Amino acid sequence: MDRELALELVRVTEAAAIKSAHWMGRGKKNEADDAATTAMRNVFDTVSMNGTVVIGEGELDEAPMLYIGENLGTGDGPNVDIAVDPLEGTNIVAKGHNNAMTVIAAAERGALLHAPDMYMQKLVVGEKAAGRVHLDDPIEKTIEIVAEANNKRIHDLTVIIQERPRHDEIVKRVQNMGARVKLFGDGDVGASIATCLPQTGIDIFIGIGGAPEGVISAAAVKSLGGDMQARLLPQNDEERSRCMEMGLDDPEQLLTMNDLVKSDDAIFAATGVTEGELLNGVRFLGGDTAETHSIVMRSKTRTVRFIQANHHLDLKPDLREES
Numbered sequence: 555m556d557r558e559l560a561l562e563l564v565r566v567t568e569a570a571a572i573k574s575a576h577w578m579g580r581g582k583k584n585e586a587d588d589a590a591t592t593a594m595r596n597v598f599d600t601v602s603m604n605g606t607v608v609i610g611e612g613e614l615d616e617a618p619m620l621y622i623g624e625n626l627g628t629g630d631g632p633n634v635d636i637a638v639d640p641l642e643g644t645n646i647v648a649k650g651h652n653n654a655m656t657v658i659a660a661a662e663r664g665a666l667l668h669a670p671d672m673y674m675q676k677l678v679v680g681e682k683a684a685g686r687v688h689l690d691d692p693i694e695k696t697i698e699i700v701a702e703a704n705n706k707r708i709h710d711l712t713v714i715i716q717e718r719p720r721h722d723e724i725v726k727r728v729q730n731m732g733a734r735v736k737l738f739g740d741g742d743v744g745a746s747i748a749t750c751l752p753q754t755g756i757d758i759f760i761g762i763g764g765a766p767e768g769v770i771s772a773a774a775v776k777s778l779g780g781d782m783q784a785r786l787l788p789q790n791d792e793e794r795s796r797c798m799e800m801g802l803d804d805p806e807q808l809l810t811m812n813d814l815v816k817s818d819d820a821i822f823a824a825t826g827v828t829e830g831e832l833l834n835g836v837r838f839l840g841g842d843t844a845e846t847h848s849i850v851m852r853s854k855t856r857t858v859r860f861i862q863a864n865h866h867l868d869l870k871p872d873l874r875e876e877s
């Protein structure tokens with residue numbers, strides 16, 4: 555894939571972030587999501603690529619845009635599969651909490667797992683523990699392995715877990731081991747990425763979250779040299795047959811990093827919507843200007859770029875708040 559595509563994708567996440575940030579703290583998660591989706595779709599139209607959505611806002615009959623199978627881009631560039639989460643953390647934006655982002659992953663055609671919108675069990679660790687953990691190991695064993703790999707005492711090890719009743723037992727087991735638990739409300743893409751950035755102090759991500767978010771996270775984790783394993787959790791026969799339609803003969807098979815993202819050439823881009831640990835949120839600075847903070851990375855070179863941009867909304871009226 556062209557390296558220029560990485561920067562083009564940041565233009566897409568920036569536009570979505572600015573539009574959804576206008577909805578921060580207004581208690582309207584659907585409006586925030588729609589604003590991000592529409593902005594993403596509009597900017598994608600200007601990108602030189604022949605893209606196809608493989609993870610998006612739903613099937614054709616469920617979503618008016620960024621639906622699975624939709625073609626994106628001008629059609630005259632590289633053939634790429636696109637996975638989008640126009641707003642990762644719709645509730646976060648509605649409530650004005652931290653860590654909402656707009657996110658995209660892209661890879662050569664056929665390289666991203668076509669994950670249906672269902673739950674997925676996930677385990678993510680950073681580079682030092684990569685190749686040493688297994689999703690089916692008891693959490694106690696994983697903690698010991700990662701503590702050794704990251705050269706930390708178990709007491710200093712931090713496991714990040716989404717605050718949901720389904721995770722109550724694993725939280726207790728981590729705490730009983732003497733390790734630390736960091737609970738988060740929403741946004742498991744950012745939480746997964748945190749394991750790969752030593753400055754966050756996060757060592758392990760474990761738990762059940764959305765499958766689409768899992769594939770997008772995998773593109774980022776691969777670019778950062780970390781490791782991820784996952785398993786889809788179909789709840790009924792209908793969900794099982796959806797997995798099979800999407801090409802998975804065994805819906806409950808263990809998915810390794812290379813099953814989630816087959817290619818060594820994947821791009822991940824994200825822009826902060828609300829303030830966060832990884833990225834600052836959109837800041838409206840007055841005078842019709844907005845500041846954005848984004849991250850973009852490519853698994854081929856493993857270059858990670860943080861991009862701060864100032865936008866003159868008088869020159870980009872599409873990104874202004876609708877009145």
Ligand SMILES: O=P(O)(O)OC[C@H]1O[C@](O)(COP(=O)(O)O)[C@@H](O)[C@@H]1O
Nearest residue numbers: 641642643644740741742763764767
């Ligand atoms: O809220 P649930 O059903 O536990 O789902 C977990 C999923 O929800 C999120 O926290 C937020 O998703 P939305 O942005 O779609 O609301 C994801 O990061 C996570 O994968």
